[in-house]
Amino acid sequence: MIRLKRELWIHTITVCTGIYLIYYLWWRLGTFNPAAMIFSIVFFAAEAHGIMNFLLFSFMTWRLKEEQPLPPSAPVKVDVFVPTYNESIEILEATLIGCKNMSYPHQTFVLDDGKRSEVRKLAESLGCAYITRPNNDHAKAGNINHALLQTDGEIIAIFDADTVPQPDFFDKTLGYFKDEKVSVVQLPQEFYNLDSVQHIASRFSWHEQQLFYRVIQPGKNNLGAPFWCGSPSLVRRTALEDVGGVATESVTEDLQTSLRLNAKGWKIKYHHEVLAYGIAPQTLTAFSVQRLRWAQGGMKIFFSKENPLILPGLSWKQRLSHFASMWTYFDSYQKLIFLIIPSWCLLSGQLPMSVSPITFLYYWLPYFVLGMIANVASGRGYFRYFAVERFNILKMFLFIRATLFAGLQKQLKFKVTPKTVEVSVKKQDMIRLNPLFVCFLFCALSIIYGSISFAFNLSDLDTLAAVFWVLLNTGLYGFTILSVLNRKYMRNDYRFPLELRGTIKMGNKHALPVQVTNLSMNGAGFVIPAEYNLPDQVTLKLNLNRPVTLNINVLHVSHLKQGNKMVGSEISSMSQSARHALVEYLYIHVPRVKEIEAGTVPNPIYSEALSFTGK
Numbered sequence: 001m002i003r004l005k006r007e008l009w010i011h012t013i014t015v016c017t018g019i020y021l022i023y024y025l026w027w028r029l030g031t032f033n034p035a036a037m038i039f040s041i042v043f044f045a046a047e048a049h050g051i052m053n054f055l056l057f058s059f060m061t062w063r064l065k066e067e068q069p070l071p072p073s074a075p076v077k078v079d080v081f082v083p084t085y086n087e088s089i090e091i092l093e094a095t096l097i098g099c100k101n102m103s104y105p106h107q108t109f110v111l112d113d114g115k116r117s118e119v120r121k122l123a124e125s126l127g128c129a130y131i132t133r134p135n136n137d138h139a140k141a142g143n144i145n146h147a148l149l150q151t152d153g154e155i156i157a158i159f160d161a162d163t164v165p166q167p168d169f170f171d172k173t174l175g176y177f178k179d180e181k182v183s184v185v186q187l188p189q190e191f192y193n194l195d196s197v198q199h200i201a202s203r204f205s206w207h208e209q210q211l212f213y214r215v216i217q218p219g220k221n222n223l224g225a226p227f228w229c230g231s232p233s234l235v236r237r238t239a240l241e242d243v244g245g246v247a248t249e250s251v252t253e254d255l256q257t258s259l260r261l262n263a264k265g266w267k268i269k270y271h272h273e274v275l276a277y278g279i280a281p282q283t284l285t286a287f288s289v290q291r292l293r294w295a296q297g298g299m300k301i302f303f304s305k306e307n308p309l310i311l312p313g314l315s316w317k318q319r320l321s322h323f324a325s326m327w328t329y330f331d332s333y334q335k336l337i338f339l340i341i342p343s344w345c346l347l348s349g350q351l352p353m354s355v356s357p358i359t360f361l362y363y364w365l366p367y368f369v370l371g372m373i374a375n376v377a378s379g380r381g382y383f384r385y386f387a388v389e390r391f392n393i394l395k396m397f398l399f400i401r402a403t404l405f406a407g408l409q410k411q412l413k414f415k416v417t418p419k420t421v422e423v424s425v426k427k428q429d430m431i432r433l434n435p436l437f438v439c440f441l442f443c444a445l446s447i448i449y450g451s452i453s454f455a456f457n458l459s460d461l462d463t464l465a466a467v468f469w470v471l472l473n474t475g476l477y478g479f480t481i482l483s484v485l486n487r488k489y490m491r492n493d494y495r496f497p498l499e500l501r502g503t504i505k506m507g508n509k510h511a512l513p514v515q516v517t518n519l520s521m522n523g524a525g526f527v528i529p530a531e532y533n534l535p536d537q538v539t540l541k542l543n544l545n546r547p548v549t550l551n552i553n554v555l556h557v558s559h560l561k562q563g564n565k566m567v568g569s570e571i572s573s574m575s576q577s578a579r580h581a582l583v584e585y586l587y588i589h590v591p592r593v594k595e596i597e598a599g600t601v602p603n604p605i606y607s608e609a610l611s612f613t614g615k
Contacts (some may be wrong), residue, residue, distance in 0.1 A: 007063070010377045014058045017374035021051045024367045028353075031360075036350040043352035046337040053331060054371060056324035057216075061378045064218035066272045069175030076177065078106040078170060079153030082128075083143045085113045085136075087161040089122060090493070090521055091279070094587040095164050096126045097580060098276075101588065104170030109151060111143045140230075141253035145245040153237065160231040163189075163278035164587040173234055176269045183239030183266035184228045184258070188213035188274050192591040193494040196280035197287045197487065200387045205595065207280060208391045211382045217270045225321035226270035227258035231278070239266050249304075252297025259306055259322060263313030277591040279494075284394070284429040284484050291395050295329045295402030302326045303406050332399035335392055339439055339477075342469035345462070346450035357465040393480045397435045429484055436481050443474040495520045496590050502526065505539040514567075516542065521582060523570040524552065530563050537572070544585035548578045 025048060032040035080099050084092055092110075099108045110123040113136045123130040133146045144158070155177055159165060176185045189209060191199075198208040220226040228235070230253075240246065240257075242264060247256035258268055281287035301307065308314060308322035345351055353360060376383045450467045495518040503511040504526075512532060518525040524540060534557070540550045552569040560566055574582070 010380075011062070013370075013374050013377050014062075017370040018055060018058065020366055020370055021054060024363055025051055027363055031353040031355050033351055033354045036352060039344070039350055040352045042337060043341055046334045046341075049330070049334045050371075053328070053334075054375070056320070056327065057375065058378060060223070060321055060324055061215055061219040061380075063222045064215065064380070065222035066218055067176075067221070067269065069173065069271070070178065071171065072174040072178070075105075076154045076174065077152070078104060078155050078157065078174070079151050080106050080108040080157045080159065081111055081144060081147055082108065082159050082161060083111040083113070083140050084119065084161040085139075089118055091162050092119065093122060093126075094521075094583050095159055095161055096122065096128055097583045098164035098166075098588055099128070099159065100126055101167050101584065102165055102169050103167050104174065106157070106170070107151075107153070109147055111147045113139070113143050138248035138253075139251070141246040141248045145248070148237065148240065148245060155234055155236060156240075157234050158231050159276065160278060163231050163276050165232060165276040166588060166592060169232070169275045172273060172275055173271055176271070177234075177236060179267065181265065181267045182269055183236050183261045184268045185234045185271055186217070186226055186228055186268065187232045187271050187276060188217070189229065189232070190274040190277050190591070190595070191280035192277045192496070192587065193279055193282060194497075195487075195494070196282050197284050197484070198280050198391070200384065206382070206384065206387070208387070209280075211379055211388070214272070214382045215378070215380050218272055220321050221270040223317040223321045224267065224315060225262065225318040226268050227322065227325065228254040228261075228268060230254040232276035242266070250297040250300045251293050252301070255298060255325075256301050256306065259301070259308060259311055259314075262318050262322075263311050265313070274592075274595060277587065282494075283425045283487075284432050285425060287394070288398055288432055292398045292402060295395075295399050296406070298326045298329055299402050299406035302329075329399045329403055331392065332396040332403070335396050336400065339443070339473055342466045342473065343443060343446035345466040346446045346470065351462060357461045361465075389476055390480045390483060393436065393477060394484075429487075433481055433484060436477055440474060440477040440481060443470050443477060446470055447474060493520045493522050495523070495525065496586050498590060500542060502540055502542045504528070504534065505541060506535060511541070514540075516540075517566075519582075519586065521571070521579075521586070523555075523568070524550070525566065525568050527560070527564050527566055530559065530565055532565070534567065540569075544581050545589065546581055548574070548581045550574050550578065550582075 028044055028047065032044070080102075082092070082095055082099065096108065096110065099106075108126075108128040110119060110128050110130050112119045112123075112130065112132045115132050120130045131147050131150055133143070136142065138145070148156075155174065157165070157169070173185050173187070176182050190205075190213075191207060193199075194205055196207065200206050217226050239261060243257065243260040243266075247253045247260060250256045261268060281290055305311070308319045308326070311319075314322070341352060372385060376385065447467060447470050450463055450470065497518050498516065500516040500519065502514050502516050504514050505511055512528060514526040514528050516524055516526045526540070528534070534554050536554055538552060538554065540552050542548045542550070550571050551573045553572050554567060554569050556568045558566045558568075
């Protein structure tokens with residue numbers, strides 16, 4: 001009953017907002033400034049684009065569909081594909097151990113386009129089959145297509161090299177394939193590294209993709225139009241064979257394959273439950289590489305004969321839903337226009353409308369407030385306005401580049417998203433921030449110019465309104481830049497924050513109880529009483545669902561306010577069984593427990609306050 005009331009409220013505010021936005025657009029048609037017609041048209045087009053986006057977003061999120069499949073009734077042969085190219089052995093090891101621990105009978109195949117002997121050795125040590133190929137044509141898509149010819153599983157699970165599945169992955173998902181027309185089951189992409197560039201705060205798990213995976217994909221599920229995102233997912237072999245394998249004409253092979261499957265009548269299902277955890281882009285550079293690839297791939301499809309608006313075989317709901325997913329890449333032009341408009345007003349003295357600021361605010365304020373409320377409501381707790389704006393700014397020039405040169409790109413090269421932090425990453429991130437620095441400087445200079453103009457004409461409300469708008473833009477761009485600059489890259493691997501009891505063994509001395517506060521495959525941080533001094537080498541014993549012994553080197557010790565000491569250490573050695581236990585605990589147990597205990601949505605008010613700080 002509570003959910004029905006909530007959905008009724010969401011639908012009511014959405015309809016009311018939609019009606020007002022259309023009325024606002026009609027009113028705006030009569031407000032163009034004849035003395036600045038081009039300026040007026042550009043501003044109007046940006047507002048119209050925003051209203052169109054609102055309607056498309058409302059269409060996709062009108063009703064969310066979360067399905068619960070029955071357990072598989074008959075055994076099916078299942079293969080697991082793990083494509084890899086240059087990911088570290090440590091990252092790949094965690095994924096393969098996760099695959100090995102899945103309860104349903106299966107065979108895991110490592111698809112190595114890097115042709116590395118150490119990967120072959122790792123695969124063999126964990127009971128996985130190893131597949132490579134003579135060339136790397138068509139990158140990940142070609143890798144999967146080649147493996148299809150070497151295997152015979154009816155259902156294939158696909159995991160990126162950094163995506164670790166849960167033991168019950170198949171138990172929760174294979175039931176979808178009772179429907180013979182189901183071709184793909186896509187699951188949400190969730191991440192264990194909460195300090196990534198796409199997380200709003202290192203203490204919370206809200207990240208930039210959650211609106212898509214927690215709201216938009218379930219909404220698409222209701223429309224029969226969720227799309228395949230590559231990993232984590234399951235695919236039916238016969239369905240892929242029916243469309244000629246994984247599409248190779250675009251670097252977003254999953255989206256293009258989804259269109260072909262839907263066009264041939266195959267169903268794609270979205271399972272809302274998180275059953276695998278991966279690595280989110282840790283740096284702005286990694287984030288930019290990934291988002292640019294997605295945008296370029298989407299635009300290549302958009303400007304092709306497989307554009308969902310003209311592709312034969314799709315239902316009208318599928319057409320509109322897939323179109324909305326591609327149209328979003330044009331949002332950056334609206335963001336750029338809204339950046340330039342108020343500054344141009346100050347610098348040129350021209351206005352994009354012929355009404356007074358008071359009259360404009362009278363109509364515009366409900367447009368803005370209703371739109372924000374409706375978007376937040378439709379986001380079901382996952383729409384963080386300021387966080388979304390911050391990420392829109394980070395993606396703005398990437399998407400403009402992808403859309404502007406879409407027609408000139410013939411065959412794009414697939415670029416793997418970096419999974420680790422390089423030493424030079426701070427410099428790379430600074431270079432990628434340069435366009436935003438220019439925007440910030442442009443806003444700041446126009447504020448100075450506008451303030452001087454306003455000082456000579458205190459009754460100039462036009463100037464005051466423009467200065468206020470530019471101040472907001474300056475704040476948005478400034479906080480976005482700071483959120484990246486404030487990031488610290490102290491380690492190459494992620495330290496899981498946790499609370500875990502352990503003991504330290506120092507030679508023949510008694511065991512010292514310690515509180516472990518962070519842990520990774522390479523090191524640990526723990527708290528000890530202030531009166532104890534540790535030697536350089538000690539033994540740390542933990543209970544990670546089974547007893548584990550780690551030999552560690554003490555690197556540094558700092559004093560805490562509570563009178564205790566914080567010890568930083570690196571792991572010097574451990575047994576193979578201890579290594580497997582550590583992998584299972586960190587990459588399988590901890591992420592799921594944290595999600596169950598804390599959920600994925602932080603306090604809305606607190607998260608907004610943190611969304612610009614990167615804390």
